Amino acid sequence: MLFNSYSFIFAFLPVVLLGYFAASRLGKLAPVIWLALASLVFYSFSNWQFVALLLASIGFNYLIGWLLISHHLRAGPRLAVLSAGVAGDLFALGIFKYAGFLVANFNAVFSTSLAVNILLPVGISFYTFTQIAFLVDAYRGKVARYALPHYALFVTYFPHLIAGPILHHRDMIPQFESSDSKRPSPHLILCGLIIFGVGLFKKTGLADGIQSLVALAFNQAAPSFDQAWIGALAYTFQLYFDFSGYSDMAIGISLMFGIFLPLNFNSPYKAASIIDFWRRWHMSLSQFLRDYLYIPLGGNRHGALLRYVNLMITMLLGGLWHGAAWTFVAWGALHGVYLCINHAWINYGPPIPRLLARPARIVAFLLTFLAVVIAWVFFRADSLTSALFVLSKMADPGQIVFGHTEMIQGALIAIYAAIAWLAPNTQAIMGYDHKNRRVGENFGAWRLRPWLVYGGALAFAFGILGIQQHSEFIYFRF
Amino acid sequence: MDKSIKDIFHFLCASLLVVVTAAALNFVVDPLQIFRPARLFTAMYSQDSRLQDAGLIRSQDFDTVFMGTSLAIQFRQSDIDRILGVKSLKLAMIGSSSREQAFVLAAALTRQPRRVIWEVDDWIFHDTPEIDANTHLPADLYRGNARGIAGYLLSGTVAREAAWIMARSIRPLEPAVARLTSEVLFKFSVFRVDDINTLQANEDVGATYNSKRAIAAFKYITDPVRAKYLKDDTDYDMKVRVFERDAITLIAANPDVTFDIYLPPYSILQWVALRDTSSETLKSVYAFSAYFCRRLMDFPNVRLFDFRSVRDVTHDLNNYSDVIHHSPAVDLKILSWLAEGKYRVDRAQPTVYLDRLTSQVESYRIEDKKR
Numbered sequence: 018m019l020f021n022s023y024s025f026i027f028a029f030l031p032v033v034l035l036g037y038f039a040a041s042r043l044g045k046l047a048p049v050i051w052l053a054l055a056s057l058v059f060y061s062f063s064n065w066q067f068v069a070l071l072l073a074s075i076g077f078n079y080l081i082g083w084l085l086i087s088h089h090l091r092a093g094p095r096l097a098v099l100s101a102g103v104a105g106d107l108f109a110l111g112i113f114k115y116a117g118f119l120v121a122n123f124n125a126v127f128s129t130s131l132a133v134n135i136l137l138p139v140g141i142s143f144y145t146f147t148q149i150a151f152l153v154d155a156y157r158g159k160v161a162r163y164a165l166p167h168y169a170l171f172v173t174y175f176p177h178l179i180a181g182p183i184l185h186h187r188d189m190i191p192q193f194e195s196s197d198s199k200r201p202s203p204h205l206i207l208c209g210l211i212i213f214g215v216g217l218f219k220k221t222g223l224a225d226g227i228q229s230l231v232a233l234a235f236n237q238a239a240p241s242f243d244q245a246w247i248g249a250l251a252y253t254f255q256l257y258f259d260f261s262g263y264s265d266m267a268i269g270i271s272l273m274f275g276i277f278l279p280l281n282f283n284s285p286y287k288a289a290s291i292i293d294f295w296r297r298w299h300m301s302l303s304q305f306l307r308d309y310l311y312i313p314l315g316g317n318r319h320g321a322l323l324r325y326v327n328l329m330i331t332m333l334l335g336g337l338w339h340g341a342a343w344t345f346v347a348w349g350a351l352h353g354v355y356l357c358i359n360h361a362w363i364n365y366g367p368p369i370p371r372l373l374a375r376p377a378r379i380v381a382f383l384l385t386f387l388a389v390v391i392a393w394v395f396f397r398a399d400s401l402t403s404a405l406f407v408l409s410k411m412a413d414p415g416q417i418v419f420g421h422t423e424m425i426q427g428a429l430i431a432i433y434a435a436i437a438w439l440a441p442n443t444q445a446i447m448g449y450d451h452k453n454r455r456v457g458e459n460f461g462a463w464r465l466r467p468w469l470v471y472g473g474a475l476a477f478a479f480g481i482l483g484i485q486q487h488s489e490f491i492y493f494r495f
Numbered sequence: 496m497d498k499s500i501k502d503i504f505h506f507l508c509a510s511l512l513v514v515v516t517a518a519a520l521n522f523v524v525d526p527l528q529i530f531r532p533a534r535l536f537t538a539m540y541s542q543d544s545r546l547q548d549a550g551l552i553r554s555q556d557f558d559t560v561f562m563g564t565s566l567a568i569q570f571r572q573s574d575i576d577r578i579l580g581v582k583s584l585k586l587a588m589i590g591s592s593s594r595e596q597a598f599v600l601a602a603a604l605t606r607q608p609r610r611v612i613w614e615v616d617d618w619i620f621h622d623t624p625e626i627d628a629n630t631h632l633p634a635d636l637y638r639g640n641a642r643g644i645a646g647y648l649l650s651g652t653v654a655r656e657a658a659w660i661m662a663r664s665i666r667p668l669e670p671a672v673a674r675l676t677s678e679v680l681f682k683f684s685v686f687r688v689d690d691i692n693t694l695q696a697n698e699d700v701g702a703t704y705n706s707k708r709a710i711a712a713f714k715y716i717t718d719p720v721r722a723k724y725l726k727d728d729t730d731y732d733m734k735v736r737v738f739e740r741d742a743i744t745l746i747a748a749n750p751d752v753t754f755d756i757y758l759p760p761y762s763i764l765q766w767v768a769l770r771d772t773s774s775e776t777l778k779s780v781y782a783f784s785a786y787f788c789r790r791l792m793d794f795p796n797v798r799l800f801d802f803r804s805v806r807d808v809t810h811d812l813n814n815y816s817d818v819i820h821h822s823p824a825v826d827l828k829i830l831s832w833l834a835e836g837k838y839r840v841d842r843a844q845p846t847v848y849l850d851r852l853t854s855q856v857e858s859y860r861i862e863d864k865k866r
Contacts, residue, residue, distance in 0.1 A: 023645075203503060206499070206503060207499045207503050207506065210506055211506070214510075222651070238715075474507075474508075478510040478511075479513070479651060481510070481649065482517050482650065482651030484649070
C-alpha cells in the first residue's frame with residue numbers, strides 16, 4: 018500500500034488511528050498489538066507472499082536477542098550467537114537481494130547460463146539493518162529486555178517499514194512502551210497532518226511532476242549536452258523530493274500516533290562539502306553505517322591510511338546496500354573517493370584566508386552539488402555503460418539543442434533548485450525536534466499559525482490532487 | 496474547544512474546499528470531454544492518445560475506428576473520411592501493445608461503429624502487464640466507472656489543463672494564452688481533432704523521410720551492440736497466444752463489425768536487418784505471419800490486406816524516416832488501396848503476399864555505397 022493512495026489516506030490511516038486510540042482503553046498492550054497487526058496488514062497489501070519471511074525474521078532476531086540479553090552465556094558462546102544472528106540476517110538478505118547479482122557475475126566470468134529468479138521482498142534492507150543493530154547492541158549489553166509485541170512493532174511499524182527511516186530500538190521501543198503516546202494529542206495530530214501534507218505534496222506535486230524530464234538523459238538514444246544535464250538534474254531533484262517526501266509523510270503519520278521518528282533529511286543540497294552532505298542525506302542510514310560498520314572497522318583510530326580504507330569499505334557496502342548492481346557499487350565508490358578527498362583536504366589542504374571564506378564556501382557548495390549530481394548518474398543508470406554514456410554527453414558541449422522546449426524545461430529545473438536551495442525544510446518550518454520530542458512548540462503563540470494551518474491544508478489538497486496511479490517511491494526498490 | 500482541534504477542523508475543511516473546487520473546475524471545463532462535448536469552452540486535445548482516446552470515444556461521432564501503432568499515428572481523419580467515405584475516429588497509440596489496442600477498441604465498440612480499420616504489426620503481440628497495471632492508460636476512465644471518474648475529477652493535472660483552457664476561452668486573454676501554450680507545460684495543446692498526432696504544416700517532409708535516414712537507422716539497429724534486440728523476438732508460441740487472446744477474442748465477439756486489418760509496408764531494410772542479424776527471428780516472424788493470415792481467414796467479418804510486399808513503396812527508401820515508419824504520402828496510398836480493395840488477402844491462398852515478401856527479402860542486396 019502506498020502513502021500516496023486514496024485507500025491509504027481515506028481508509029487505512031483513519032481506521033488504524035481510531036482503532037489505536039480506542040484500543041488504548043483496553044490497556045497499554047492492546048494499542049501496541051493493534052498497531053503491529055495493522056502494520057502487517059499494510060505490508061501484506063502488496064507483499065503478502067513475504068509476510069511469512071518478515072515474521073520469521075522477527076522471530077529469529079527476537080530469539081537471538083533474547084539469548085544475548087539473558088546474560089547466561091559466557092563471552093565465547095555470546096560472540097558465536099551474535100555471529101549466527103548477523104550471519105542469518107545477512108544470509109536472508111543475500112539470498113533475496115544479491116543471489117541474482119552473484120549468479121549474473123558468475124555467468125559473465127565463467128560463461129555459464131545459470132538462472133536465478135527471486136523476487137525482492139520490499140523493505141528487506143530496512144528491516145534487516147534495523148534488527149542487526151538490535152543484535153549488536155544486545156551483544157554490547159546496551160539493550161534492556163523488550164516484550165515481543167513491542168519488538169514486533171518496532172520492526173513492522175508501518176510508517177517506516179518499507180523505506181525507512183532506519184529506526185533504532187533505543188529510540189523507538191520506549192516510545193511504544195510509554196502511556197503518553199497512547200492518548201490522542203490534538204496538537205500532535207495537527208502537526209502530523211501538516212507534515213504529512215507537505216510530504217505528500219513533495220511526492221505527488223514535485224517529484225512526480227519532474228519525472229518525465231529524467232527520460233531526456235536516461236531513455237534517449239542520443240541526448241544532447243543540455244538534454245543530458247536537464248535529465249541528470251531532474252533526477253537529482255526527483256530523488257530528493259521523492260525520498261524526503263516519503264520521510265516527511267512517515268514522520269507526519271507517526272506523529273499522529275504520538276511517536277517521534279528520527280529525521281532522514283536536512284536540506285542535503287545546501288551542503289558545502291561531501292561530509293556535510295552525508296550528515297544531511299538519508300541521515301538514518303549514514304548513522305547506521307557509521308555506528309555499525311565504519312566504527313567497528315576501526316574508524317579513524319588507526320591512522321590516516323586505514324581511515325581512508327575504512328571510508329571506502331563503508332561507502333562501497335553502503336552503495337551495495339541500495340541494490341545488487343555494479344552501478345550502485347560505482348556510486349558508493351565515487352562517494353567514498355569524495356569523502357577521502359574531503360578528509361584529506363581538511364587535514365592537508367591550505368587554510369582559506371578570511372577574506373576568501375565566502376567565495377570559497379560558494380565554490381565548495383557548487384563543487385559538492387556537482388559531485389553529487391555526477392554520482393546520481395550512476396545511481397539512476399541501468400548499467401555502467403549507460404552511466405558513462407550519459408556522463409560523456411554531459412561533458413560534450415559540442416551538441417546543444419536548447420530550443421523552446423529545453424528552455425521551459427530548464428526554467429522548471431531552476432524552480433526546483435530554488436526550492437531545494439532556498440526554502441526552509443519541513444522540520445525548520447514545524448520546529449520538529451526529534452531528540453527532545455517537541456514539535457510546533459511556538460505554534461500557539463505564533464502569529465503565523467493560520468498560515469501554517471492553511472498552507473499545510475493547501476499542500477495536502479494539492480498532494481491529493483497530484484495522486485497518480487501506481488506512483489511508487491523510488492526507495493521502495495532498495 | 497482546544498485550539499488544535501479547531502485547527503484540525505480548519506485544516507480538513509480548507510483541504511476539502513480546494514479539492515472540491517478543483518473537481519468542480521474539472522467537471523465544468525471537462526478537458527477530455529468525458530461528460531459532454533465542449534460547448535462552454537474551446538475544445539482542446541492532447542497528443543497523448545492513451546489519455547485522449549478515452550475522451551474521444553465519448554465525445555466524437557464516428558462509424559469507423561482507426562487503430563494501430565506509430566505506423567498509423569499520422570493519418571488524418573479527414574483523409575480517411577474523404578477516401579473511404581466514412582466518419583472515422585483515429586485511436587492509434589504510439590508503441591501500443593495488442594492488449595492496449597484491444598482494450599481501447601473494445602471501449603470504442605460500445606458506441607457501435609460499423610467498421611474497424613486496424614494496422615497490425617506482429618510485434619504488438621507480446622506479453623504485457625494487465626491493463627490495470629498500465630501506468631500510461633487510464634483503464635477505469637475508459638470503463639467510465641466510479642474510480643475512473645473520481646480519478647479524473649480529483650486530478651490536479653486535469654485541473655491545471657482546465658484552468659488553462661478556461662483562460663484561453665476568455666477573449667482578451669486568448670492570444671496571450673495561445674502563445675504561451677506549449678506541450679511541455681500543457682498536454683491539451685491541439686485545437687482540432689484532425690491535427691492530433693499529425694505532421695505540422697511547417698514540417699519539412701523531405702528532411703524527415705529520405706533514404707539517408709532509412710540507411711542510418713538500418714546501420715544503427717544492425718550494429719552488433721544493438722542487434723541483440725532483434726534476436727529477442729523469437730517466441731512464436733507467446734505471439735500466437737497473445738494474438739488469440741487480444742485480437743481473435745475481440746473479432747469473434749463482434750461479428751457485426753467489419754475488421755479491415757492491414758499489415759503495413761515497412762521498408763525492405765527492416766526485413767533485411769532481420770535476415771542479416773537473426774535468421775531465427777525472421778523465421779519466427781514468417782511462421783507467425785502465416786498463422787496470422789490463415790487464422791483471420793476463419794472470420795467472415797475480417798478483410799485482410801497485406802502491403803508488406805508492395806515493392807514500389809517498400810524498396811523506395813525515400814519513403815521512410817527509419818526502417819519502418821513511412822511518410823504521409825504512403826498513408827494516402829494505403830487509404831487508396833483499402834478503398835480499391837488492392838492487396839487483399841485471398842481466403843483460398845492466405846499466404847501469397849507473404850511468399851512474395853519472402854522471396855523479395857531473399858533476393859534483396861544492399862549496395863556497398865548504402866552500407
